[in-house]
Amino acid sequence: QQQKCKQYMSAELKIPTPHSDCKTACILLGQSLKSDLMCQFENHIADFMDGLIEESMILEAAPVSAVFSSSLSDKERGKLRHLHPHSQGKQFISRRSLLDELFEVNHIRTIYHMFIAALILFILSTFVVDFIDEGRLVLDFDLLVYAFGQLPLVVCTWMCMFLSVLLVPYNLFHLWCQSQSSSHGKSRLCSWLFGSVYLIYQTLGLGFLPTYVVVTNSFPPASCFIIILEQVRLMMKTHSFIRENVPRVLTWKKDKNPAPVVPQLSQYLYFLFAPTLIYRDKYPRNPVIRWSYVATKLLQVLGCLFYTYYVFVRLCIPQFRSNSLHLFDLRAMVLCVFNSILPGVLVLLLGFFAFLHCWLNAFAEMLRFADRMFYKDWWNSTSYANYYRTWNVVVHDWLFYYVYRDFLWMSQKHFRTVALLCVFTLSAVVHEYILAVCFGFFYPVLFCLFMCFGLMFNFIVHDQRKGPIWNIFMWTSIFLGQGVIICLYSQEWYARHYCPQKESSFLDFLKPRSWSCQRPLMADS
Incomplete structure (x- = not known):
């Protein structure tokens, strides 16, 4: 536009000769100013129209994820302008975690310092109590040693799981890609064959065998959590890899392109370690690795581990050690729930x-992975719908793209409520499966809370609920739910410890023992 203005001015503006009179000079000067103003006006109009077109392209792509995504900030909208507007999948962009940005504010960082001060008081109180009871400083961590027992077997089990995930799904997919260049009938038979082998691997190799190893070797809770959580993570990773790449090969076959785009093994390996459950060939990467940042985060993980240890030692174990188990005592149950709220929220x-x-x-x-939006501001939620979207963005993205949206695609965008129920049911079943295997008993407290109250509140306390009163309601219900979870699972754990059965059976695994165990708790934990 500026080039057009220069050409227009050079054609219209003529410098007067020394013999020209003053009137002619004024006329030419006015024409020059007029041309300059018109050029500036056209430039502003062009910039304004470009902005409108760019914003309309962003809004055109927004409804794809508007069902499960909260409103974007101005900063995120500005970054989204650089993305392809018609992409249907999750878009990865370079951004920091929200807490890293908030901790730069002194007022927010003070809250972090308050938690550190509370940890110091937990440690001091434990030392003081041990010194009074024992007459000396006791620096044992029996609970941690027990919880993370059998670590060599845990490492070997994880290595076998990881190597199988690295080799089996990728090689199956690679062989299936090669079979798609053959005739239609043969390629269809190969698809059924490789698909069946993949499902068998997911069910038996990655689903049954790790659970069998954990149960038969009686892994302690923390070690069991490591294996089972990794099992679920790797199953979700392999599904994402297959789900994202199979449509690309089918599109290649339909369009008859020269060759399919098969990911390299290094790309798949990077994805297995990347902190996301959505596969992409490439992710936004940071230029350097800040090793001081890595050391700080790992030290914070270790600090949180010891913090949780002291929460159980000072707040949970004394409470359940001093109580007696009854068939059912409403008063004792209510007191137990409210006394468990503080440790539940801290955990x-x-x-x-x-x-x-x-x-x-x-x-x-x-890994220099630049997209750090693993969560959003869930603490500001005024609805359960927003809380579920923002609490764990990594898992939410997987559920949205591979469960909710795929269900709508298969049902031709009908039965949206059924799709939402499928998401809730799958999430509740997996959570309860993890707790049942790791604790050694089936006590569906979390499943009932998730499927009953969580699902009900998702429709009642929806996104139209605004205002601070709904945020207070959110926190109150979360506090109460954590108290119920800590209380009931702890009671069942102690009941199975102090009222063991001579012969274990599957029915005993399903039947809550805290309903029938009446033996008082011993002095040891």
Whole structure:
């Protein structure tokens, strides 16, 4: 536009000769100013129209994820302008974690300092009590040693799981890609064959065998959590890899392009360690690795681990050690729930900070993974719908793209409520499966809370609920739910410890023993 203006001015403006009169000079000067003003006006109009077109392209792509995504900030909208507007999948962009930005504010960082001060008081109180009872400083960590027992077997089990995930799905997919260049009938038979082998591997190789190893060797809780959580993570990773790449090969076959785009093994390996469950060939990367940042995050994970240890030692174990188990005592149950709220909330916050912030950011930094939006501002939620979207963005993205949206695609965008129920059911079943295997008993407290109250509140306390009163309601219900979870699972754990059965059976695994165990708790934990 500026070039057009220069050409127009050079054609219209003529410098007067020395013999020209003053009137002619004034006329030419006015024409020059008029041309300059018109050029500036046209430039502003062009910039304005470009901005409107760019914003309309962003809004055109926004409804794809508007069902499960909260409103974007101005900063995120500005970054999204550089993305392809018609992409249907998750877009990865370079951004920091929200807590890293908030901790730069002194007022917010003071809250972090308050938690550190509370940890110091937990440690001092434990030392003082041990010194009074024993007459000496006791520096044993029996609970941690027990919880993380059999670590060599845990490492061997994880290595076998990881190597199988690295080799089996990738080679199956690579062989299937090669079979697609043959005739239609043969390629279809190969698709059924490789698909069946893949499902068998997911069910038996990655689903049954790790669980069998954990149960038969009686892994302690923390070691069991490591294997089972890794099992679920790797199953979700392999599904994402297959789900994202199979449509590309089918599109290649349909369009008859020269060759399909098969990911390299290094790309698949990077994805297995990357802090995301959505496969992409490339992710935004940071230029350097800040090893001091990695060390800080890993030290914070270790601090959260010891923090959780002292929460159980000072707040949970004394409470359940001093109580007696009854068939059913409503008064004792109510007191137990309210006494368990504080440790339950502390465990929730510590788990969020240790895993979703510190652990994922440490791995993201080592891999130079630039998209650090592992969570959003869930603490400001005024609805359960927004809380579920923002609490764990990594898992939410997987559920949205591979469960909710794929269900809508198969049902031709009908039955949206059924799709939402499928997401809730799958999430509740997996959570309860993890707790049942790791604790050694089936006590569906979390499943009932998730499927009953969580699902009900998702429709009642929806996104139209605004205002501070709904945020207070959110926190109150979360506090109460954590108290119920800590109380009931702890009672069942102690009941199975102090009222063991001579012969274990599957029915005993399903039947809550805290309903029938009446033996008082011993002095030891």
